Amino acid sequence: MSSILEFLNSHGSARKFTGQEITEEDEMTIVTTAERSPTSSNLHAYSIIGVREGATKLKLAELCGNQEHIAKSSLFLVFCADLYRLSQVAKEKDYRFSGEYTEMFIVATVDASLAACRALMTAQALGMGGVMVGGIRNNPEDVAELLNLPDLVYPVMGMSLGYPESEPKVKPRMPIAGIYLREKYSDASFQEAIRSFDKMIDDAGYLKGREVEPENYLDYTGEYSWSEHSARRMASEKPTVLRAHMREFLEKRGLLKK
Ligand SMILES: Cc1cc2nc3c(=O)[nH]c(=O)nc-3n(C[C@H](O)[C@H](O)[C@H](O)COP(=O)(O)O)c2cc1C
Numbered sequence: 001m002s003s004i005l006e007f008l009n010s011h012g013s014a015r016k017f018t019g020q021e022i023t024e025e026d027e028m029t030i031v032t033t034a035e036r037s038p039t040s041s042n043l044h045a046y047s048i049i050g051v052r053e054g055a056t057k058l059k060l061a062e063l064c065g066n067q068e069h070i071a072k073s074s075l076f077l078v079f080c081a082d083l084y085r086l087s088q089v090a091k092e093k094d095y096r097f098s099g100e101y102t103e104m105f106i107v108a109t110v111d112a113s114l115a116a117c118r119a120l121m122t123a124q125a126l127g128m129g130g131v132m133v134g135g136i137r138n139n140p141e142d143v144a145e146l147l148n149l150p151d152l153v154y155p156v157m158g159m160s161l162g163y164p165e166s167e168p169k170v171k172p173r174m175p176i177a178g179i180y181l182r183e184k185y186s187d188a189s190f191q192e193a194i195r196s197f198d199k200m201i202d203d204a205g206y207l208k209g210r211e212v213e214p215e216n217y218l219d220y221t222g223e224y225s226w227s228e229h230s231a232r233r234m235a236s237e238k239p240t241v242l243r244a245h246m247r248e249f250l251e252k253r254g255l256l257k258k
Pocket of ligand 1: 012013014015131132133157170171
């Protein structure tokens with residue numbers, strides 16, 4: 001048990017890979033173990049697309065905001081929320097289909113995310129490393145075309161996998177009082193947790209070179225802490241940062257209409 005806990009607590013994302021191939025056997029272990037994840041109402045409302053083709057990975061790297069690790073990964077997985085397969089099941093039975101409801105969008109998105117989490121853990125358990133890629137939603141129309149995604153399917157996240165060049169760093173996390181509340185929600189406990197997390201991140205220098213560009217914060221002279229970074233991130237109204245295209249894209253796919 002302690003080794004499982006040690007393993008779970010040793011997670012760090014990997015973005016640099018040696019180029020060593022991932023065997024087909026390991027690829028199948030990753031996806032079959034991902035499929036053991038819980039799935040809402042046993043609906044299996046997700047699909048995983050495995051990409052090994054160099055040209056496709058190169059294109060995806062560009063579409064995800066020029067993320068080099070995608071092109072250099074041995075295997076790139078795309079986790080899709082998928083209501084299309086279920087729509088085909090309904091069609092076969094000649095039943096109506098409620099794929100346009102927000103709740104169904106949530107069900108499918110959560111299913112895809114749970115599978116993704118387990119896929120990454122499995123790859124790590126097999127000695128590989130990887131990183132989740134929200135950048136897959138930067139240009140979702142192009143991604144959908146490239147991967148031949150039908151309506152009612154959208155890419156929730158990608159995942160670069162490979163053998164890491166070096167042991168990934170274990171990044172600090174917010175003190176537990178910031179995210180775990182007993183019995184009732186209260187914002188009293190997270191204030192202190194945020195202050196100490198600010199210090200941890202600042203001391204570790206994790207945000208050096210990753211500063212969110214000043215918009216109207218030119219007067220700010222304080223430390224560039226996690227809270228400064230996150231507040232700037234959340235203040236941004238840049239369509240690229242907010243992926244403002246997502247709502248229209250999802251509606252066009254037949255999702256989130258009700
Ligand atoms: C849904 C999701 C999307 C992410 N997208 C990206 C991404 O596009 N590019 C990237 O380099 N890291 C991405 N990450 C990785 C996070 O930046 C990383 O998990 C976080 O900084 C914590 O670091 P750690 O995973 O090493 O502990 C993503 C993580 C999640 C959960």
